[in-house]
Amino acid sequence: MEKSTRIAPPNSVVLVCDAGGGEIPTSMQGALISSTPSCIAIGCRAEDDGETDIALGAIEEVDPGTPSAFEGTLSTPTRKVVVRSVLGQTVLEAAVPSRNTRVRVWVNDQSEPDRVVVGFA
Amino acid sequence: MSITKTDALFLSVGGFEAGAKVGGGFFRAMFRKVFGAAADNVPPNVVDNIVEVASDEAVAARGANTLGRVGPGAHAGESIAARSTARDFSAAERAEINRIGSNTGCHTCGTTSPGTKSGNFVPDHQPPSALNPPGGPQRLYPQCLTCSREQGLEIARMLNSGGGW
Secondary structure (H helix, E strand, C coil): CCEEEEECCHHHEEEEEECCECCCCCCCCCCCEEEECCEEEEECCCCCCCCEEEEEEEHHHHCCCCCCCEEEEEECCCCEEEEEECCCCEEEEEECCCCEEEEEEEECCCCCCCEEEEEEC | CCCCHHHHHHHHHCCHHHHHHCCHHHHHHHHHHHHHHHHHHCCHHHHHHHHHHHHHHHHHHHCCCCCCCCCCCCCCCCCEECCCCCCCCCHHHHHHHHHHHHHHCCCCCCCCCCCCCCCCCEEEEECCHHHCCCCCCCEEEEECHHHHHHHHHHHHHHHHHCCCC
């Protein structure tokens, strides 16, 4: 089931990782999305300019039918994936079926999206 | 547990030397986070000395505060007082931050382009709210969106490595 929230995340970035944590990317490297095998950092709308809609759910439920901005595999040893702020606040979470989770991310803008969709399988 | 000069330098190289600009309270908070209650046993003058030595050595080691993304950056110019940690900036505050940003650029990288769709610079609390002692004074500096995100990752890694989440 899709879960969603609307927030202005600190530093205009959210992290997707296992509920037990992950290795946070050392840099965005000039891109909107940066990742390690255990954490995905996603840029959002500038926090002081407005909120960003963030959705989390199974790929087949949340796929908007457009090309994704990111696709990869995330280490999820606790079988629970979370969306967190850089301050560690969990804003969304969902159970996943395995310890290695395929993740796709869709955004509505390549530099400053106000809608971010995270799908898992 | 004692705090050595090497420990202080380790913290400083992580970008904390900028804390020297706002006083030892910032460093003491960092020590407390890393070393626990032992930090409270360090006399204020020792903290000041550690701040001074660590700052000088760290800055000398890498030339300027351009790698660390926490603390007023190498391009920091004017700033304005932060009313609180809240991000309820007034129009006047945003205008002032934008004016400073257009003159001296992002305090971290120096770009005069904020990188936001709105054209606004990010008003950046320094020291960062997540790392500032409760009630400690903060200043607002203009920061570009790219550097704000990078700083966010750095803060997340600091909090994560400290067992914060």
